[in-house]
Amino acid sequence: MKKKIALITGGYSGEAVISYKSARTIYNHLDKAKYDVYTIDINPNGWYFEHEDGQKTLVNRENFTLTLGAELVQFDAVFVGLHGTPGEDGKLQGYFDMIGLPYTSCNAATSALTFNKRYTVAVAAMGGIQVAKSVHLFKHTPYDVNKILGRLQLPVFVKPNNGGSSIGMSKVSEGTQLAAALDKAFREDDQVLVEEMISGREFTVGVYKAGGAIRVLPITEIIAHNEFFDFEAKYEGKSSEVTPADIDAAWKEALEDAARRIYEVFNCSGVVRIDFIYDNETGPHMLEINTVPGQSEASVIPQQVRAAGMTLTDFYGSLLEECLSRS
Numbered sequence: 001m002k003k004k005i006a007l008i009t010g011g012y013s014g015e016a017v018i019s020y021k022s023a024r025t026i027y028n029h030l031d032k033a034k035y036d037v038y039t040i041d042i043n044p045n046g047w048y049f050e051h052e053d054g055q056k057t058l059v060n061r062e063n064f065t066l067t068l069g070a071e072l073v074q075f076d077a078v079f080v081g082l083h084g085t086p087g088e089d090g091k092l093q094g095y096f097d098m099i100g101l102p103y104t105s106c107n108a109a110t111s112a113l114t115f116n117k118r119y120t121v122a123v124a125a126m127g128g129i130q131v132a133k134s135v136h137l138f139k140h141t142p143y144d145v146n147k148i149l150g151r152l153q154l155p156v157f158v159k160p161n162n163g164g165s166s167i168g169m170s171k172v173s174e175g176t177q178l179a180a181a182l183d184k185a186f187r188e189d190d191q192v193l194v195e196e197m198i199s200g201r202e203f204t205v206g207v208y209k210a211g212g213a214i215r216v217l218p219i220t221e222i223i224a225h226n227e228f229f230d231f232e233a234k235y236e237g238k239s240s241e242v243t244p245a246d247i248d249a250a251w252k253e254a255l256e257d258a259a260r261r262i263y264e265v266f267n268c269s270g271v272v273r274i275d276f277i278y279d280n281e282t283g284p285h286m287l288e289i290n291t292v293p294g295q296s297e298a299s300v301i302p303q304q305v306r307a308a309g310m311t312l313t314d315f316y317g318s319l320l321e322e323c324l325s326r327s
């Protein structure tokens with residue numbers, strides 16, 4: 001009997017546009033001989049399944065079922081293809097736990113923790129992982145730009161503390177640019193992280209669990225053509241991504257060990273992608289963990305899966321089987 005899968009997409013943040021692209025890739029590659037896949041769009045206007053003719057059916061939020069004519073569709077599992085809130089920050093994970101529906105991503109606590117960049121670096125540092133020095137700001141707590149500049153060395157990165165796809169981010173090299181960068185980040189989130197720049201080569205590492213074992217995908221080096229890996233570099237071709245990265249065995253081992261350790265420390269599930277800067281002298285520094293990493297045609301995880309010699313169909317199938325086996 002085919003399993004019924006809800007592929008959730010959309011979301012309530014600026015990353016919704018990327019979620020739709022990720023869900024398209026996931027949908028195209030899920031094995032339809034094994035799974036009946038229903039794409040469910042979760043956005044501020046409603047949660048619904050869209051029929052081929054454009055008609056929409058709202059999800060019953062009591063138990064995440066769909067009534068399609070005489071049929072009641074009850075899902076066996078949820079494939080999370082929704083970046084940002086509420087699919088990557090633990091909100092929907094908590095809801096699915098309440099109604100007993102398994103899902104492919106990290107659990108509610110891990111998702112909530114890792115979606116907060118500042119709390120992520122704090123916990124990672126406790127686990128022995130190197131991270132950048134940073135200052136955490138809250139919208140309604142007054143801050144002094146000069147004090148921030150006194151505590152951190154330029155250049156700094158200014159980011160919405162809960163966000164992704166580099167939306168609302170700036171690299172600040174001159175103190176006079178900081179106030180505008182903070183305003184920009186506060187337009188996306190009510191918390192902002194100001195982080196010292198780590199100098200070095202950038203790498204990103206996909207890690208997943210299959211058959212109960214933690215596995216690391218081939219590492220990707222990110223070479224941004226812009227000043228950093230911003231939205232344009234990510235999705236509009238302004239970067240080169242080299243998979244597997246051209247690095248020696250010692251760097252590969254250091255990155256793989258850090259990535260595996262982070263996966264364990266945060267008790268992750270499913271596939272996550274961990275971003276690093278490798279400082280020539282001091283080794284890998286973790287920037288952040290993405291618990292719902294992009295799956296668009298331009299995204300890194302699909303490149304890493306192919307470089308590992310797997311098909312996306314087998315890979316997405318293994319994520320689903322792993323989550324079904326936990327339920």
Ligand SMILES: Nc1ncnc2c1ncn2[C@@H]1O[C@H](COP(=O)(O)OP(=O)(O)OP(=O)(O)O)[C@@H](O)[C@H]1O
Binds near residue numbers: 196199202224230287
């Ligand atoms: N402390 C730092 N030092 C050096 N580069 C940084 C730093 N923080 C961020 N960057 C640059 O900015 C990019 C985006 O930062 P980060 O990964 O934290 O944001 P994001 O919006 O969550 O991205 P994603 O699309 O991966 O979710 C990084 O890929 C890197 O190029």
Ligand SMILES: C[C@@H](N)C(=O)O
Binds near residue numbers: 018273295
């Ligand atoms: C989708 C984006 N936050 C990523 O990590 O790929």
Ligand SMILES: [Mg+2]
Binds near residue numbers: 165
């Ligand atoms: Mg991110």
Ligand SMILES: [Mg+2]
Binds near residue numbers: 275287288
């Ligand atoms: Mg990132």
